[in-house]
Amino acid sequence: MPELSSLSVVSPVRRALPGAPFLAAARGERPARVPVWFMRQAGRSLPEYRALREGVPMLDACFDPEMLAEITLQPVRRHGVDAAVLFSDIVVPLRAAGVDVDIVPGTGPVMGRPVRDVAAVRALPVLEPEQVAKVAEGVGLLVERLGETPLIGFAGAPFTLASYLIEGGPSRNHEHTKALMHSEPKLWHELAARLADVAATFLHAQLAAGADAIQLFDSWAGALSERDYREFVLPHSARVLEEVAGYGVPRIHFGVGTGELLVAMRDAGADVVGVDWRVPLDEAVRRLGGEAVVQGNLDPALLHASWPVLEAEVRRIVEEGRMARGHIFNLGHGVLPNVDPDVLTRVVQLVHSL
């Protein structure tokens, strides 16, 4: 196992991007306009994505530098968003390490077999940096092609990754995960620590190749109580965020249903806290003590509402975001596959006009 400390911070010739509103807002400055990007902006909402992916399995696309670069660029060209997010997936580093996982369209990650005992945990392979070299190569292509648009790299956080491994696939209640967490805490912490290593190694690869920011997705953390989050999850997510602090780039930490966890997720080491649609941004800022940089938080479902309804929501969110030290406009979760992409473009134009 490569000692994570051996993955020393390799500061590449990172693009300066002095005028990038996304980076300015992430640093808590007030750029001339509110920056906007969308989680899952690349994907099935775009006809050009569907055309390019025709007949190409998802995970094959994630290890093809030219393809992952092109898919990442598609929403930037189409919508004029203020940041690109690497087209990848949270299970990419697991697949790269040799874990038997696939992505089933319309379902998500499915494991060959669940990980529920000490033998399975200890059989998990270590991720070697060279196993994600193709992803790093894609990042390199993007850094050349993105011009002034920052690139956000990402990884899945230990809890969300652990849930897929332990449950064997997507789960509504994470019952096996929570049962193991509480019944076998030593085994839980061993698994979570291994997954923190995987996430950190994956982020190192993206940052060393030139990514300008990162987002740690703990999408399913909202299933936890604050007590359980702080005891079983925070230390491992904190280690991931600490591991990449040396690059000096903004670190965004996001989960769904995390209204009760916002302070804890910030305490894990986030520079920017992602907020889902359930907590108004001004209330999130209050809970975070008033001096926070926040990202969000339009309800993705409202992209299907009439324009007057959607326009009013966007205006409300931008207004609430003015209470924060910095605000990056986003959805409160990812773009849904059957959204009209022209609506996303119109939202970008509206946010930029406010």
Ligand SMILES: Cc1c2[nH]c(c1CCC(=O)O)Cc1[nH]c(c(CCC(=O)O)c1C)Cc1[nH]c(c(CCC(=O)O)c1C)Cc1[nH]c(c(C)c1CCC(=O)O)C2
């Ligand atoms: C929980 C999670 C996963 N993967 C990810 C998360 C955290 C983000 C979130 O919470 O939405 C990370 C992820 N995965 C993907 C993105 C988009 C990146 C980008 O916009 O460039 C992101 C940010 C590509 C993808 N990852 C996946 C798709 C759909 C696969 C396809 O296009 O056929 C995409 C575009 C597959 C996937 N992968 C996962 C799920 C639940 C699914 C099913 C999604 C669905 O089918 O609606 C696991």
